[in-house]
Amino acid sequence: xxxxxxxxxxxxxxxxxxxxxxxxxxxxxxxxxxxxxxxxxxxxxxxxxxxxxxxxxxxxxxxxxxxxxxxxxxxxxxxxxxxxxxxxxxxxxxxxxxxxxxxxxxxxxxxxxxxxxxxxxxxxxxxxxxxxxxxxxxxxxxxxxxxxxxxxxxxxxxxxxxxxxxxxxxxxxxxxxxxxxxxxxxxxxxxxxxxxxxxxxxxxxxxxxxxxxxxxxxxxxxxxxxxxxxxxxxxxxxxxxxxxxxxxxxxxxxx
Numbered sequence: 001x002x003x004x005x006x007x008x009x010x011x012x013x014x015x016x017x018x019x020x021x022x023x024x025x026x027x028x029x030x031x032x033x034x035x036x037x038x039x040x041x042x043x044x045x046x047x048x049x050x051x052x053x054x055x056x057x058x059x060x061x062x063x064x065x066x067x068x069x070x071x072x073x074x075x076x077x078x079x080x081x082x083x084x085x086x087x088x089x090x091x092x093x094x095x096x097x098x099x100x101x102x103x104x105x106x107x108x109x110x111x112x113x114x115x116x117x118x119x120x121x122x123x124x125x126x127x128x129x130x131x132x133x134x135x136x137x138x139x140x141x142x143x144x145x146x147x148x149x150x151x152x153x154x155x156x157x158x159x160x161x162x163x164x165x166x167x168x169x170x171x172x173x174x175x176x177x178x179x180x181x182x183x184x185x186x187x188x189x190x191x192x193x194x195x196x197x198x199x200x201x202x203x204x205x206x207x208x209x210x211x212x213x214x215x216x217x218x219x220x221x222x223x224x225x226x227x228x229x230x231x232x233x234x235x236x237x238x239x240x241x242x243x244x245x246x247x248x249x250x251x252x253x254x255x
Contacts, residue, residue: 001025002158002186006056007046009039016042018210019055022188024158024203029180029187031201031218033194035231038207040190041082041162047188048079048160060158074102078156080147080164092138092146093131096122099153121152124179126172140167148176152183159187165196174199198222198244206230219244 004022008015017039024030024047032040045051047058049065058065060076068076078099088095099121100114122128125145130138135146144167151159159180165173173193177200180187191197197204197218204221206214208230214221222244224235228251236247 001059001061002047002188003059003062004043004047004053004056005059007043007053007058008055009042009046009051009053016210017046017053020205020207020210020212022047022205024186024188026157026186027184028202029189029200031197031204032188032190032207033192033197033204033221034207034213038230039210040207043205043207044160044162044188044190048077049073050079050081071102074154074156076156077158077160078151078154080144080151080159080161082162082166088135090135091131092122092127092133092135093118095135095146096131096150096153099150099155102154102156117155118149118153121149122146124152125149126175141169141172144168145172145176148179157185159183159185161187161189163190163192165191165193194222194227194246195244198246222246 002022002024004020006019006021007017008019009017020043032043034040046053052066065073096118097110097114100110122131125148127142127145127149130142130146135143138146144164148164164176168176173196177196180189181200201218203216204218205212206221213230214226222237224237227235234249234251238245238247
């Protein structure tokens with residue numbers, strides 16, 4: 001479980017996150033949604049400790065994140081952020097094996113069991129064929145899949161992802177999010193695509209100007225009356241075979 005109470009963050013004089021609470025529970029996918037600049041990525045960074053809130057606190061299974069030793073935090077939290085890593089000379093296989101670091105002692109080398117875990121992770125994200133390639137030579141979508149494989153190799157109990165579908169084609173957008181959904185971990189994911197959020201998130205936090213506009217089960221948050229004032233666009237909600245689908249249109253234009 002990841003619990004944040006009253007966290008906040010400023011960039012200079014601009015208040016980006018203002019006293020936000022978060023409850024992410026085991027076995028469920030929590031989506032962070034909202035327009036550009038609403039504070040989604042900043043909130044995610046507060047949840048995994050890349051930023052330290054001057055107010056409130058973040059707890060991982062009841063333990064204050066700020067008090068956890070780095071190796072222990074890495075055993076609990078796996079993070080996939082938006083990064084290129086284009087300058088690295090590592091192969092894909094070497095990059096994925098970095099996920100085993102929290103499970104090794106200071107001078108311990110990876111062994112056959114670690115390599116098997118990394119190979120399974122690459123297979124799960126559809127990237128087994130990339131193992132010998134240079135990470136720097138990959139496309140954006142290929143890199144994204146490799147970074148997710150590295151997080152899976154870490155075998156953490158909590159997974160946090162910042163726009164994991166960025167650069168991915170439609171097939172892999174759905175395959176990666178279905179994979180996350182089926183992991184059974186406590187997962188928090190930043191998403192821009194509300195229809196992907198509708199399909200793969202159990203719960204949502206809708207942010208607007210750094211504050212929580214709505215939070216709760218996905219079906220409750222994805223209410224056009226809630227979404228339209230935040231996004232500034234007309235939204236029509238359909239439900240087909242038990243799934244939510246959102247259609248978007250300029251205000252005043254019917255669909």
